[in-house]
Amino acid sequence: MVLITIGISVTFGVFSSAFRLPANAQSESPSPAPVKRALLIGIDKYQSENIPELRGAVNDVEAAAQLLMTRFGFRLNSIRRLINENATRRAILEALNELAKVSGPRDWIYIHYSGHGSQVDDLNGDEKDDQKDETLVPYDGRTGNIPDIIDDELGDVLGKFISPNVVVVLDACHSGTATRGVTVRSRSIPEDTRKEIYRQLQPTTRAIIPLTAQHHILLSGAAAGDLTLDGPIDGQNRGIFSYALQKTLATAEMNVSVRDLIIGIESELNRIKGQMGLVDMPEPQVEAEGNRINGSLFEVNQAATSAKTQSMRPWIEVQTIQKGRILLKNGALMGATVGSTWLIYPAGEMGFAPGKGIAAARVVALQGRDAEANLQPAAQDIPQGCRAVAVAPGPATKEIPVLITIKSGAPRLNIRQELQKIIPDLKFVGPGDFARFIIEIAEQRCQIFGMAGLTPIDDFKLTDMAEAIQRITRQLMRAVASADLLSLENATASIRVEVSIPEQITASLGKSSRDIRVATNTEAPRFRVRKTGEARNNANSLQLQLRVSEDSYITIVDVDQEGGINLLFPNEIQGRDFYPNGKVKGGETVLVPDTLGEGNRARFNFDISLPHGIDTIRVFATKEPSTAEMIRQFIRNLNQLPGEQRGGLPQGSPFGQLRRDLVRVAVNRGIKVTSNHDGKTPFPDSGAADDWNAASLTIVVEDANKP
Numbered sequence: 279m280v281l282i283t284i285g286i287s288v289t290f291g292v293f294s295s296a297f298r299l300p301a302n303a304q305s306e307s308p309s310p311a312p313v314k315r316a317l318l319i320g321i322d323k324y325q326s327e328n329i330p331e332l333r334g335a336v337n338d339v340e341a342a343a344q345l346l347m348t349r350f351g352f353r354l355n356s357i358r359r360l361i362n363e364n365a366t367r368r369a370i371l372e373a374l375n376e377l378a379k380v381s382g383p384r385d386w387i388y389i390h391y392s393g394h395g396s397q398v399d400d401l402n403g404d405e406k407d408d409q410k411d412e413t414l415v416p417y418d419g420r421t422g423n424i425p426d427i428i429d430d431e432l433g434d435v436l437g438k439f440i441s442p443n444v445v446v447v448l449d450a451c452h453s454g455t456a457t458r459g460v461t462v463r464s465r466s467i468p469e470d471t472r473k474e475i476y477r478q479l480q481p482t483t484r485a486i487i488p489l490t491a492q493h494h495i496l497l498s499g500a501a502a503g504d505l506t507l508d509g510p511i512d513g514q515n516r517g518i519f520s521y522a523l524q525k526t527l528a529t530a531e532m533n534v535s536v537r538d539l540i541i542g543i544e545s546e547l548n549r550i551k552g553q554m555g556l557v558d559m560p561e562p563q564v565e566a567e568g569n570r571i572n573g574s575l576f577e578v579n580q581a582a583t584s585a586k587t588q589s590m591r592p593w594i595e596v597q598t599i600q601k602g603r604i605l606l607k608n609g610a611l612m613g614a615t616v617g618s619t620w621l622i623y624p625a626g627e628m629g630f631a632p633g634k635g636i637a638a639a640r641v642v643a644l645q646g647r648d649a650e651a652n653l654q655p656a657a658q659d660i661p662q663g664c665r666a667v668a669v670a671p672g673p674a675t676k677e678i679p680v681l682i683t684i685k686s687g688a689p690r691l692n693i694r695q696e697l698q699k700i701i702p703d704l705k706f707v708g709p710g711d712f713a714r715f716i717i718e719i720a721e722q723r724c725q726i727f728g729m730a731g732l733t734p735i736d737d738f739k740l741t742d743m744a745e746a747i748q749r750i751t752r753q754l755m756r757a758v759a760s761a762d763l764l765s766l767e768n769a770t771a772s773i774r775v776e777v778s779i780p781e782q783i784t785a786s787l788g789k790s791s792r793d794i795r796v797a798t799n800t801e802a803p804r805f806r807v808r809k810t811g812e813a814r815n816n817a818n819s820l821q822l823q824l825r826v827s828e829d830s831y832i833t834i835v836d837v838d839q840e841g842g843i844n845l846l847f848p849n850e851i852q853g854r855d856f857y858p859n860g861k862v863k864g865g866e867t868v869l870v871p872d873t874l875g876e877g878n879r880a881r882f883n884f885d886i887s888l889p890h891g892i893d894t895i896r897v898f899a900t901k902e903p904s905t906a907e908m909i910r911q912f913i914r915n916l917n918q919l920p921g922e923q924r925g926g927l928p929q930g931s932p933f934g935q936l937r938r939d940l941v942r943v944a945v946n947r948g949i950k951v952t953s954n955h956d957g958k959t960p961f962p963d964s965g966a967a968d969d970w971n972a973a974s975l976t977i978v979v980e981d982a983n984k985p
Contacts, residue, residue: 312384312443314350316357317377318342319370321393323362326420329467333515334508335392336361338449338524340647341516341611342390345524349592352388365393367416367424371431378438386576387444387494392517394419395450395506396426397469398476412452415467425475436494443576444494449517451499451506462509462554462730465499465517495536495575496565497523506562507730510712511550512671513615513644518554519562522546525613528592528668529769533574536566541776545973552894552976553674553761554728589628591770593665596622602656604639606666609649613769614641617672619941620651621770621948625663632770632967635949639666668769669948670941673934674762678754679705681713687721688740696747701754715754726753735892753891755841760894762933763837764974768944771971774827777897778975779816780869814874820884820977821874822895828864830899831906832857835913839891839979843932845913846884846895853881859903886979893977900970905943912936943968 320339322332339359346352358377360369374389381387394415413426420426436444451466470476499506499519507518526542527534534542543562564571594614595607604622606614614620621635637658639651653660678701682693698704707713715735716727724746726736736753740746812818824832834847847870848860856879862868871880900906916932946967 312386313382314346314352314356314386314388315377315381316343316346316352316388316390317360317373318357318389319360319365319391319393321362321365321415321417323417324394324415324420325363325418329394329415329420330463332393332463332465332508334517334520335449335465337514337611338392338517338520339390340608341524342388342520344594344608344611345528345592346388348594349528349589350386351588352386363417365417367418367427370414370416370427371435374432374435375438378435381439381441383440385441385443387439387441388447389445390447390449390520392449392465392520394465394467395448395452396467397452398426398428399469399473410452410469413470414448414450420467420470423472423475425472425479426470428476428479431479439494445575446494446496447498447520447523448496449499449506449520462507465506465508494566495570497562498564499562509554509729511554512613514610518547518550522550528612529771532588532590535574536564536571539575540564542774544778545776548976549764549767549974552764552974554730589630591630591667593623593627593630593667596660596664596666598660599650602653604651604653604660604666605645606639606641606649606651608647609641609651609666610644610647613668613671614644614649614651615672616641616644618649619669619945620666621669621945622653622658622660623665623667625661625665627665630667630770630948632947632969633949635945636660636664638669638945638949641672669944670767670769670937671765673937674758674765676703677705678703678715678758679707679711679713680715680717680754681707681709681711682717682719683709685718685720688719693717693719693747693750696743697750700747700751704754715757717750724750726750728757752840756837756839756892756894759841759843759932760837760892760976763835763843763894763896766896766898766933766937766940766972768940768970768972770944770948770969772828772969773830773899773901773971775830775897775899775971775973776823776825777895777973778823780821780823814883814885816874818886819874820886822870822884822897822975824862824868824870824897825866826862826864826899828901830862830864830901831903832860832862832868832870833898833900833906833909834870835896835898835909837894837896839893843913843916845910845917848910849882851882853879856880860906861903890979893979895975895977896972897974898970898972900968902966902968904966905940905968905970908939908943909936912939940970943970 318339320335320337322335324331339361343352343357343359346357347354358373360373377387377389391414396413396415397410398413400411411428411430413428414432415426416424418424436446449465451464452469499517509515509518511518511521522543525546526539530539530542547562592612594609594612597605597607599605606620609620618641620639620641621630622637622639623630623635627634637660638654640654641649641651643650680697694706698706712729714729716729716731718725718727719740722740724736724738724740725734727734735757736749738746738749809818822834826832832847833845836844836846838844848857856872857868857870871878871883873879874883898906898909900909912933912935943966947969
């Protein structure tokens, strides 16, 4: 189970490179009223030519600032941003120390760093495991005698904060591992070998700062020795960890616990993993005192922290372009992609309650960080100052960029021509371009990777050309169908859904201590094919653990290794008393099936079968049975199509109509239909309104005979 916890949030923004704390914060006696302060650091471009550029660090900071201001009530002049050349070693350390100096005992402190990380030999003997200090690489790092910022220095500064409400997010890694995907990069560089410049730092933090004095929650994008990724998500380059964290915070309850936040991030990382064609992902971790894991992100009386400035949802400003067309300011930072749907609320709205929306809008074009959208109904007047909140993302793009690399000694194959005959929407790209899939062909082997080029999606001997083409096609169909399924989201949902493998939850949530380190488990569960007559167990038969926050109707959909789309639950053979119509109670833990052995009330099992590969599972929860039946009937109808069309290639998105229906259901719940609706636009209409949500899980079926 992915345990991503609230932690250090170092965000780098471009709103102001010369941040100054508010005048009242400069006094030696801070006001007793809590102040919300943030330091956001983002570095895409480095002074040294030897450090690879990143593409998503500054976007991480911009999005964090938007989230903090519109949802959590941070003021613009209390958010300091250090971007690119302004994020030097000296500037970062001075900003951290100044923030510690002016902060009061009840202040909210949010620190976010997005950029490269690295390592250096430990010089004070506090790193018992790998004898390495982890580092953050400043803009001027690796130039002259400028050292990185080592973890001991960061710990020293954090020990100076007197508030218990310090959240630190570090989206950087220290492994130095490269990826095959040019547009998906590791946020790390090789360790610094210049030992002499680190000796002058005389790191003694662990001997000075007792653990009990460090009240902060540290959330890092990867454990030491692991890597974090920087790449395109929803049309914008982002740090994958920062994106998952911020998206979870956007919809979580205001007093969300660290534990629940971890669960939400886990769900989002699993969704991203399926969309990016990743088998495994980096494993973020959290460090905090044990009693903080079950507590709120910020341990503070929210009524005393300008509660009126806190919003139920992050929002963006709406500007009218012309009748029926609007501009969503900074929309791309908050997930506005072409085809995405938004609800429009009156000026000053903070609650964004169902039925209070005045219009809906669908994005038709992006302009940098802004987005243009068409109103529905088009005749609706949008007064100055209206606000927009996200409903659902747009569909996955139809075009499929593929990079094929043929290594020396590999057979000469007409693989591009053969693949394009079957999948016309393939676009073959070069080494410097973005690739949704990477295919590497060696002398006797073919490997297929997702966009990061890490663990292969498929790996097989290259013997028969026709068989190879069929296998590659099957994997592309599966991956595209999975990405489309995983993009079925409802950002307005109040229902919370969790799905996992039972053993993973026990292993990952069972830890509790002071100085707790909870690592996320983003590795896909691995299974093997069940042999005839073999007893069922957790290695050869799938059992899902589900939990929903409210009474709901559950629907489980699977995209299998061949691209087939299947309705797993409810099904025709289940026992009559086993969650009839898929209805489960809120707050209860549900196992589907209930057991793998004797006494199986479900009367079915999910046995693992051939072929080997990856399955993507999506669990939908709806309040109304009619919405659940709509989803189920769509999957049944899809299964009646010819096999080659079920995965959506070359016919395009297999879930297009279901997406439109689910968006309509969510919009109808949020919008107040007005008298000037012309009745011709897709929504709002007189159709059903419902609250629904979904969560996902990816599993790997291993080939025991693979060399």
